[in-house]
Amino acid sequence: MTIPLRAPRDIAAPGTGRVGDSPLRPDGTLKVKGEFAYSSDLWMDGMLWGATLRSPHPRARIVSIDIAEALAHPGVHAVLTHEDVPGRKHYGLDHTWDQPVLAIGEVRHQGEPIALVAADHPETARRAMDKIRIEWEVLEPLVDARRAAFDPAYPQVQERKNPARHQPVRVGDVARAKQEAEVVVTGVYEVGIQDQAFLGPESGLAVPAEDGGVDLYVATQWMHNDLKQIAPCLGLPEEKIRMTLSGVGGAFGGREDLSMQIHAAMLALRTGRPVKMVYNRHESFFGHVHRHPAQMRYEYGATRDGKILYADVEIILDGGAYTSATLNVVGNAASLGVGPYEIPNIKIDAYGVYTNNPPCGAMRGFGAVQACFAYESMMDKLAAACGLDPVTIRQINACKQGSKLATGQVIEAPLPMAEMLQTARELPLPPPLDPTDLRNLPGGASQTTHGEGVRRGIGYGVGIKNICFSEGFDDYSTARVRLEVIGGEATALVHTAAAEVGQGLVTIEAQIARTELGVDRVVIHPADNRVGDAGSSSASRQSYMTGGAVKVACEAVRERVFELVPVRLGRTYPDLSLEGGKVVSASAGVLASIEDVLGEEVIEETREFHHHPTTGMDPVTGQGSTHTQLAMCVHRAVVDVDVELGLVKVVELAAVQDVGKVINRVSVEGQIHGGSAQGLGLAVMEEIVVTGGKVRNPSFTDYLIPTVLDMPPMRLEILENADPRAPYGLRGVGEPPTLSSTPAIVAAIRDATGLDLNRVPVRPEHITSPAAP
Amino acid sequence: MRVSFTVNGRRETVDDVWEGESLLYVLRERMGLPGSKNACEQGECGSCTVYLDGTPVCACLVAAGQAEGREVRTVEGLADGDRLDPVQEAFVECGAVQCGFCTPGLVVQAHDLIERVEQPSDAEIREALAGNLCRCTGYEKILDAVRLAAARKAADR
Structure with missing residues (x-):
């Protein structure tokens, strides 16, 4: 096999950190030196550059495509259309197979791939793309998500009918509860389209192999699921496609769907040359799915003292043209539609629909984010209506261990929500505004105010997120662990297919191996598909699932070491462990070094780890024990708002999160910080603006993500109430803070301004001209 | 065109550079220095920041020809061998x-x-x-x- 320059290789994990410590990242030194090879850094002699021609129209028929002139362009080696897709013409997550590899006769969203070019320079490829002649019949785009959900006369977007999924939840008797409620509040909420905006663009290298297959070096969240889609489309058996995870520059859900994988492989197989594809930022905005925009209508009834009697909820999620993860996003929005509150009567209807708007799918928080903004806004509204403060109303209705979610699922692990809220409330507040330094003010160095018109507000948000896949999915993980003596030292090699996307999975894999095997030296093998499925790096699940797989694989290796003890030492011990490089008997003390027991032996074990089974949601009532694990974050936000200009400065974000068990404190803090930042982005700045199905702001000039000036200092309280079913008691960390920071910040802006603010992101005009749309 | 400049203390010359190539492209794809990153290629993200004659710039916004005869220092040139900065x-x-x-x-x-x-x-x-x-x-x-x-x-x- 020919290996590209800078292909991933084994990395030794530095330090000796066990579970609970914070050793340095194995890839950290390479990353700060600029030597870590991302998927866009690969290079191979004789490689070509691939490019993708995309649709300028959100909905149009392709009358004809003429590639002749492009193909004749000097330096061009291939121009491919749907006719050149060797196998299945469609791919898609969750066996939906509804997304064309390249458009066939029509396009259903702006940016849909139509043709591919391979050329000897990226600019040559771009110029050749300009020479592909397409005759269009442009159609009126279908962009009304509400009509798509409810109007049977609304035209179909694709073969699968609208709605893509309707998931009801029915608990108790909402009609009767409506008669009994003493206080009723209603809200209509909207969430704009958020982009993952990972910094490393979609990219990779496809290398044609001698066996007629292809070697793919890509940045993805789930190689094995990629493979299940790539292989049929290429018309190749899976074993002829060797995938290796290259450096991933962030993911956040945006790499769960395929991007350039099949395209680069097609070009490589056609040209017989390695083909590199790298999207630029503009293309990246069209190259992956986004967070579903949502339209939500809520009605809550309660007693005068604040106990919620019923919730009547409608959620519409616009998935765009293709299914992607919409079906499961709807499941999350429905099952977590009223959040972590005990409500005796519930009616929820969640819909996912097809339109010609940008395709939406997985993003950190996955359906729970949208609902959380609405249900937390409702809690504040109810608090005001009952004359209670925001923390008290939440405590009155808070779920706890033993409570039931809307689905009827009993919360089996500890959930000290009321106490977490109390903690958040009692954390010290930041000092009052100091207007003498302009940099502290909303607008900062732009000098838009000297403190006049600036008002402070405080708000709270609580989010509950399912960890691991739900609704009966067996998203197991696999780990291979090898223990042998190398250079006189016992060395563990950990090999999984799990995607390190920045979250620090490789760090904790090493920590777990050290903990279970008692060795210091751990080497992390590159993730590839020569080992079993690890599931996706999403749903905050890899610490639980791949962490769990590494743990059980290490336990199996450890048993094999113990089996060597009688061979080496001539007698058996019932009470062995591996600690500090030694084989230890609880009764007889240190027996020997691990190296001495291992000798020349190479022990390798591969194990799968499965979480406990979950059920689906009842199609009529939504009932079921659907979630594997639940995790919670509570935020308190403090903001300063310039009410004259509508500028917001988030002064401080405090987070209280229960992580079950801290495996690596630095990583846990980093996840909470980063998740909170993405929630801040959704609260006050991030939105893909779409008009008539067309994206208006596909650049970092116009799609803003938080800078270091936008992110306030954060105060964290990290709790460790173990989940007894999870490895080490841990809970997934990454997503919960992305849920709760958004409503906390918006609540704080409401507190400062007295405005309703029913849409995120909150824009300046929403504050200065509240009636504006 | 031919472009020649000093990178991390070493004089480098590359041929056949297309006039539209950025300093970032030349560093990454022609000089084997992919440490500077290509996150936006529009001067908004700073991931391609390098020193140009001692001043930090976005390498994506500098045309390769503008670097002619000048001194570039990239992230790869900060460490002293194995000793990190x-x-x-x-x-x-x-x-x-x-x-x-x-x-x-x-x-x-x-x-x-x-x-x-x-x-x-x-x-x-x-x-x-x-x-x-x-x-x-x-x-x-x-x-x-x-x-x-x-x-x-x-x-x-």
């Missing part, structure tokens, strides 16, 4: 690195800051790094790293 060391130690795609640009930008300002205040650090986007960390640990690197540098002075 204090900024690099602090980034690893403090957990300022997650996916790491923003890291090379931030490291160069922070390196420039603490060269210029002995003990930067938080407000100065934030202002200096405001042109560098990070999507993973929420910046808290990046601030920790810059504070630590500045303190160590001051102690060495």
Whole structure:
């Protein structure tokens, strides 16, 4: 096999950190030196550059495509259309197979791939793309998500009918509860389209192999699921496609769907040359799915003292043209539609629909984010209506261990929500505004105010997120662990297919191996598909699932070491462990070094780890024990708002999160910080603006993500109430803070301004001209 | 065209450069220095920050020809062999690195800051790094790293 320059290789994990410590990242030194090879850094002699021609129209028929002139362009080696897709013409997550590899006769969203070019320079490829002649019949785009959900006369977007999924939840008797409620509040909420905006663009290298297959070096969240889609489309058996995870520059859900994988492989197989594809930022905005925009209508009834009697909820999620993860996003929005509150009567209807708007799918928080903004806004509204403060109303209705979610699922692990809220409330507040330094003010160095018109507000948000896949999915993980003596030292090699996307999975894999095997030296093998499925790096699940797989694989290796003890030492011990490089008997003390027991032996074990089974949601009532694990974050936000200009400065974000068990404190803090930042982005700045199905702001000039000036200092309280079913008691960390920071910040802006603010992101005009749309 | 400039102390010459290529492209694809990153290629994210004649610039906004005869220092040129620069060391130690795609640009930008300002205040650090986007960390640990690197540098002075 020919290996590209800078292909991933084994990395030794530095330090000796066990579970609970914070050793340095194995890839950290390479990353700060600029030597870590991302998927866009690969290079191979004789490689070509691939490019993708995309649709300028959100909905149009392709009358004809003429590639002749492009193909004749000097330096061009291939121009491919749907006719050149060797196998299945469609791919898609969750066996939906509804997304064309390249458009066939029509396009259903702006940016849909139509043709591919391979050329000897990226600019040559771009110029050749300009020479592909397409005759269009442009159609009126279908962009009304509400009509798509409810109007049977609304035209179909694709073969699968609208709605893509309707998931009801029915608990108790909402009609009767409506008669009994003493206080009723209603809200209509909207969430704009958020982009993952990972910094490393979609990219990779496809290398044609001698066996007629292809070697793919890509940045993805789930190689094995990629493979299940790539292989049929290429018309190749899976074993002829060797995938290796290259450096991933962030993911956040945006790499769960395929991007350039099949395209680069097609070009490589056609040209017989390695083909590199790298999207630029503009293309990246069209190259992956986004967070579903949502339209939500809520009605809550309660007693005068604040106990919620019923919730009547409608959620519409616009998935765009293709299914992607919409079906499961709807499941999350429905099952977590009223959040972590005990409500005796519930009616929820969640819909996912097809339109010609940008395709939406997985993003950190996955359906729970949208609902959380609405249900937390409702809690504040109810608090005001009952004359209670925001923390008290939440405590009155808070779920706890033993409570039931809307689905009827009993919360089996500890959930000290009321106490977490109390903690958040009692954390010290930041000092009052100091207007003498302009940099502290909303607008900062732009000098838009000297403190006049600036008002402070405080708000709270609580989010509950399912960890691991739900609704009966067996998203197991696999780990291979090898223990042998190398250079006189016992060395563990950990090999999984799990995607390190920045979250620090490789760090904790090493920590777990050290903990279970008692060795210091751990080497992390590159993730590839020569080992079993690890599931996706999403749903905050890899610490639980791949962490769990590494743990059980290490336990199996450890048993094999113990089996060597009688061979080496001539007698058996019932009470062995591996600690500090030694084989230890609880009764007889240190027996020997691990190296001495291992000798020349190479022990390798591969194990799968499965979480406990979950059920689906009842199609009529939504009932079921659907979630594997639940995790919670509570935020308190403090903001300063310039009410004259509508500028917001988030002064401080405090987070209280229960992580079950801290495996690596630095990583846990980093996840909470980063998740909170993405929630801040959704609260006050991030939105893909779409008009008539067309994206208006596909650049970092116009799609803003938080800078270091936008992110306030954060105060964290990290709790460790173990989940007894999870490895080490841990809970997934990454997503919960992305849920709760958004409503906390918006609540704080409401507190400062007295405005309703029913849409995120909150824009300046929403504050200065509240009636504006 | 032919382009020739000094990179990390070494004189480099490349031929057949298309006039539209950026300094970033030439570094990454022609000189084997992919450390400077291609996150936006429109001067918004700072991940391609390099020194050009001692001043931090976005390499994506510099045409390759503009670098002719000048001195470029990239993230690959900060460490002294295996000895990391204090900024690099602090980034690893403090957990300022997650996916790491923003890291090379931030490291160069922070390196420039603490060269210029002995003990930067938080407000100065934030202002200096405001042109560098990070999507993973929420910046808290990046601030920790810059504070630590500045303190160590001051102690060495």
